[in-house]
Amino acid sequence: xxxxxxxxxxxxxxxxxxxxxxxxxxxxxxxxxxxxxxxxxxxxxxxxxxxxxxxxxxxxxxxxxxxxxxxxxxxxxxxxxxxxxxxxxxxxxxxxxxxxxxxxxxxxxxxxxxxxxxxxxxxxxxxxxxxxxxxxxxxxxxxxxxxxxxxxxxxxxxxxxxxxxxxxxxxxxxxxxxxxxxxxxxxxxxxxxxxxxxxxxxxxxxxxxxxxxxxxxxxxxxxxxxxxxxxxxxxx
Amino acid sequence: xxxxxxxxxxxxxxxxxxxxxxxxxxxxxxxxxxxxxxxxxxxxxxxxxxxxxxxxxxxxxxxxxxxxxxxxxxxxxxxxxxx
Numbered sequence: 001x002x003x004x005x006x007x008x009x010x011x012x013x014x015x016x017x018x019x020x021x022x023x024x025x026x027x028x029x030x031x032x033x034x035x036x037x038x039x040x041x042x043x044x045x046x047x048x049x050x051x052x053x054x055x056x057x058x059x060x061x062x063x064x065x066x067x068x069x070x071x072x073x074x075x076x077x078x079x080x081x082x083x084x085x086x087x088x089x090x091x092x093x094x095x096x097x098x099x100x101x102x103x104x105x106x107x108x109x110x111x112x113x114x115x116x117x118x119x120x121x122x123x124x125x126x127x128x129x130x131x132x133x134x135x136x137x138x139x140x141x142x143x144x145x146x147x148x149x150x151x152x153x154x155x156x157x158x159x160x161x162x163x164x165x166x167x168x169x170x171x172x173x174x175x176x177x178x179x180x181x182x183x184x185x186x187x188x189x190x191x192x193x194x195x196x197x198x199x200x201x202x203x204x205x206x207x208x209x210x211x212x213x214x215x216x217x218x219x220x221x222x223x224x225x226x227x228x229x230x231x232x233x234x235x236x
Numbered sequence: 237x238x239x240x241x242x243x244x245x246x247x248x249x250x251x252x253x254x255x256x257x258x259x260x261x262x263x264x265x266x267x268x269x270x271x272x273x274x275x276x277x278x279x280x281x282x283x284x285x286x287x288x289x290x291x292x293x294x295x296x297x298x299x300x301x302x303x304x305x306x307x308x309x310x311x312x313x314x315x316x317x318x319x
Contacts, residue, residue, distance in 0.1 A: 062277075062302070062303070063305060066302065066305070070302075099305070105307065106305055106307040106308045108250065108251070108308065109253060109254060110253075111251075111253055112253075113253050113254060113257060153250065153307070153308060154307065155307070187253075
C-alpha cells in the first residue's frame with residue numbers, strides 16, 4: 001500500500017542523542033519527508049508532526065527537560081501544539097513536554113535509582129489516538145526503555161482524570177499483557193509508560209519506538225507508532 | 237547587590253529513594269537514630285537590585301518558573317544584602 005508523504009520535524013537540543021534514530025526511521029524506513037530543527041530556530045518548517053527526541057538535553061541539569069523547555073524552538077512547539085499540531089515526545093522529549101506544561105505530571109528518579117536500559121513490553125490501552133491507530137486494543141509492543149528518570153508521578157486528581165478520560169496510552173506489562181509491579185521498570189504510577197493530552201494531539205512516552213522499528217534491532221513494533229501518525233495525518 | 241540562597245526539596249508526599257539510600261548509609265555508620273533523610277538542591281546567586289524586596293521578587297519568580305517544579309518540589313530562600 002502506498003501512502004502520501006508527510007513531513008516530520010525532529011527537534012535537536014544540545015544533548016539530544018536519539019534525534020538521528022528518529023530521523024532515520026521516518027526518513028529511511030518509512031520513506032517520509034524529515035528535517036532536523038535546531039533548538040535555536042523558531043520556524044518549524046511546515047512539519048506535520050514534531051518529534052522531541054530522546055537524550056540528555058542540557059545534560060539533564062536542574063531537572064530533566066527543565067532547561068530545554070526554555071529553548072527558543074519550544075515557544076513555537078507550544079504554539080503548534082495549542083493549535084492542534086501533532087507532537088510526539090520520546091523519553092527526554094516526554095520529560096520536556098511535562099516541563100513545558102503540554103502534558104501533566106513529572107518524572108521522578110527511577111525507584112531503583114538505576115539507569116534502566118532494556119526491552120520492555122507495553123500494553124496499548126487506547127487505540128483511538130493518532131499515535132496508535134494502527135494498533136489493536138490490548139496489543140503488546142516490545143520496545144526498549146533507556147532512562148534514569150522515568151518514574152511517572154502526578155497528583156491523585158490528575159491520575160484519576162488521565163484514567164477516566166483514557167489518556168493513558170501505554171502501560172508497562174508482562175509479555176502476555178498482564179500488569180504488575182514486576183513489569184514496571186521504574187516505579188511509574190499505574191505502570192504508566194505513555195500518555196496523551198486531553199485534545200489527543202500531544203503524546204509523551206518513555207520507551208523508544210525509534211530503536212525498535214526494524215527487525216534487525218530485535219523488534220519492529222515501534223514502527224506502528226510512526227505508521228499510525230502517517231495514516232492519521234494523511235487521512236486528516 | 238543582593239545574594240540569594242535557595243533550597244529546593246522534594247515535597248513531603250513524594251517518595252525520595254535517594255534520601256532512603258543515604259539513610260541506609262548513615263545507619264551503616266552506626267547512627268541508627270537518624271531518619272527521614274531528604275535530598276534536595278542548594279542554589280546561590282547574586283542579583284543587582286535596588287531593594288531587598290525587588291531581589292526577593294526576582295528570586296521567587298526564578299524558583300517558581302525554573303528552580304522548582306511545584307508538582308514535586310517545594311522551595312525556600314533567604315536574601316541578604318552584600319556590599
